[in-house]
Amino acid sequence: MIRNTLKSAELIVIKIGSKVLLEDNGRPNYPRIAHLVEQIARLHQAGKKIIFVSSGAIGAGMEALSLTKRPTDLPTLQAAAAIGQVRLMRAYEDLFGSYNCQVAQVLLTHDDLKHRVRHVNIKNTLNALLFRHVIPIINENDTVSVDEIKFGDNDVLASLVAMLLEAKALILLTTAEGFMIKNEQGESERLPHIFSINEDVLKHIEAHKVGLSVGGMKSKLEAAANMIHVGGMAVIAPGLAHDVLGQIFSGANIGTVVGEHCVEQAQKMPGRKRWIAFYHRPRGFVNVDEGAHEALMNKGKSLLAVGIRSVSGDFSKGAVIEIRDAQGHGFAKGITQMTSEDIDKIKGTCSDHAALEVVHRDDLVIFKER
Secondary structure (H helix, E strand, C coil), rough: HHHHHHHHHCEEEEECCHHHHHCCCEECCHHHHHHHHHHHHHHHHHHCEEEEEECCCCHHHHHHCCCCCCCCHHHHHHHHHHHHHHHHHHHHHHHHHCCCCCEEEEEEEEHHHHHHHHHHHHHHHHHHHHHCCEEEEEEEECCCCCCCCCCCHHHHHHHHHHHCCCCCCEEECCCCCCCCEEEECCCCCCCCECCCCHHHHCCCCCCCCCCCCCEEEEEHHHHHHHHHHHCCCCEEECCCCCCCCHEEEECCCCCCEEECCCCEEEEEEHHHHHHHHHHHCCCCEECCCHHHHHHHHHCCCCCCCHHEEEECCCCCCCCEEEECCCCCCEEEEEECCCCHHHHHHHCCCCHHHHHHHHECCCEEECCCCC
């Protein structure tokens, strides 16, 4: 039943990983890419709005630079990305063109989505492309990205784009059959559905960093968790399977569905609060007492200085910070109206200054489940 809800998805974000698109030596696997493009084109021709997040730029550029292994230094990585991105887009333009599908290239950094004006401009641009029946092909701008502005991997990027456009379906194509666990007999077994991401699920994740890929199942679950928070669904599915997208959108039991469509959950997270919650890395954090925790969680109050027990990090007014309970568990994020230095001076006191708002309710996002 839950898989059938995917059939009605109008806006779909599809992310395909490097190991699906490329050979081990980094050369694009053109027959495989052509098959995936055919599937995406069919969905597009059926009236679906498609955002395509493509990995593989660095891998595709390695062969041109005579590299047999993924580079480790930033300049060579960026040089490979610059060459590879041209190769990938040339292939995509030719392949999609054979189905009369027009494509556009969109390169992003984390900083683009963090900055509010650019965030809104990107949303408007993508919507304009979709309105004109163009398929945006998105990748991280690896030629300029450094640690401070990187998404980390395209799984997370895909989920942030999906949330930006309020898409309800995120498809993550990988080399795995889905989310795999070890059963009681010690054999690998695919979980067809994950409703929530908890410790029972997380314990099955194995550390992963192999060859051309930097993601792994951990990043896919992080991306899926983002979708759950806004009432969407993610599907982790085998990109090497024949007609995998056709199978997914016909309701077939393939891959792992994470979450379920929830209109109420989506309505609880308007665009600006979604921007605060998911598009910022906290610049610091504050620990609050039980009274402040109760006021924020259940009484709809703002965060006052009197309820803060400690502050960590060096941040300025207007920064996004994480709010933690007395046990150190993060349960909210918000835009601070004070610097870390000023908060530290008046935290937990009974002075007049202690009644000042550190985070106003309108700038606060509560995560009841994280």
